[in-house]
Amino acid sequence: MRQLVLLVGTAALVFCSTGQGSAGHTKSVPPRLVGAWSRNVTSGERSHGTWTMVVKKTGAVDFFTPGGYKPGCIAKQTCIDEFSTTYVGAGPKLNVAGLKGPFETCLAKATYSWKIAGTSLTLKAIADATKECSPRKSLLNGIWKSTKL
Numbered sequence: 594m595r596q597l598v599l600l601v602g603t604a605a606l607v608f609c610s611t612g613q614g615s616a617g618h619t620k621s622v623p624p625r626l627v628g629a630w631s632r633n634v635t636s637g638e639r640s641h642g643t644w645t646m647v648v649k650k651t652g653a654v655d656f657f658t659p660g661g662y663k664p665g666c667i668a669k670q671t672c673i674d675e676f677s678t679t680y681v682g683a684g685p686k687l688n689v690a691g692l693k694g695p696f697e698t699c700l701a702k703a704t705y706s707w708k709i710a711g712t713s714l715t716l717k718a719i720a721d722a723t724k725e726c727s728p729r730k731s732l733l734n735g736i737w738k739s740t741k742l
Contacts, residue, residue: 621650621651621652621681622648622650622652622680622681622682622687623682623683624650625709626648626680626687626707626709626714627648627649627650628647628648628739628740628742629645629646629647629648629662629664629739629740629741629742630645630646630647630648630714630737630738630739630740631643631644631645631646631662631737631738631740632644632646632732632735632736632737632738634659634731634732634735636731637727637728637730637731637732640658640659641659642658642659642660643659644656644657644658644659644732645657645661645662645740646737647662647667647674647742648680652679652680652681652682653677653679654677654678654679654680655674655676655677656674656675656676656677656678656692656694656732657672657673657674657675658675661673661674661675664740664741664742665741665742667742668742674694675694676692676693676694677692677693677694678690678691678692678693678729682707685706685707685708686704686705686706686707686719687704687705687706687707687716688702688703688704689702689703689704689705689721689729689733690702691726692726692729698725699723699725699726699728699729700725701721701723701725701726703718703719703720703721703726703729703730704718704719704720704721705717705718705719705721705733706719712738712739713736713737713738713739714736714737714738714739715735715736715737716733716734716735716737717734718730718733718734721733
């Protein structure tokens with residue numbers, strides 16, 4: 594009986610750690626999106642200055658305020674993200690989850706198009722019209738430049 598419980602527990606741990614859901618899909622983003630991207634925000638409801646987002650291969654995305662990100666700070670654990678979200682996508686569209694952070698709440702999901710040309714990533718809102726989430730739209734919409742992790 595103990596062996597059966599151990600076997601079932603191990604199988605469940607392996608299943609959960611692979612990130613697979615019941616349909617066998619993994620949450621991820623296109624590999625070209627993975628990395629650090631910076632954008633100078635000059636208008637909207639967002640703090641002005643250069644924001645950085647770090648996109649992980651799992652689709653987790655962390656945002657850093659102006660001055661809050663320096664290359665290498667994630668590995669050294671010397672920077673703290675302002676808020677986070679999740680991107681899921683294939684092809685030219687990304688589904689964006691709500692923002693989560695100590696000072697930011699935006700529960701609505703959104704859809705953005707994305708395109709990479711050289712070292713530039715362009716994000717454009719397709720569906721992100723809630724007033725609650727207008728700061729997200731002012732932050733994401735625009736051209737992001739690849740930066741060092």
